[in-house]
Amino acid sequence: MAGEPYFQIYREGLKVAEQAPLNALAGLFASSTHGQWRWRLVGGNGEPMAHGEAYTTKAALVQALNSIVALGLTTRVIEVDGR
Template sequence: MAGKPYFQIYREGLKVGEQASLLNALGGHASPTHGQWRWRLVGGNGEPMAYGEAYTTKAAMLATLDIISGLGPTNYFEIDGR
């Protein structure tokens, strides 16, 4: 039986609790969003379902997750894919 979907939050390129620093960013593997906050929605089966953009602050990312999780039934609009 599958569990309930949940959000994972993380800082790009960093371990939990690790702080972004210039030395980390210059480690040769850094992306332009190194150290910024990201989220992903994981399904009850453990597979990722959706990803978010990079946020410079944790507060901004959490505010977005509050909006997403509070949407409830939503309108959908199909648009051109070009």
């Protein structure tokens, strides 16, 4: 039986527990969004259904997800490693 869809949030290229300052990472990685926050909507079958742009802060990402949820979508939010 398939589960319910849910949101995953993660920092691109960083594990949840890593606290490296972004300015120390500047220039070391090819991606201009390394260390920024992203989200993806995962279906009940575990496959990604949708994803969003990069956000510089977790607060901005949560605000965007709240806007999506306000449209009537009810689902869980789970933070995962971005690697």
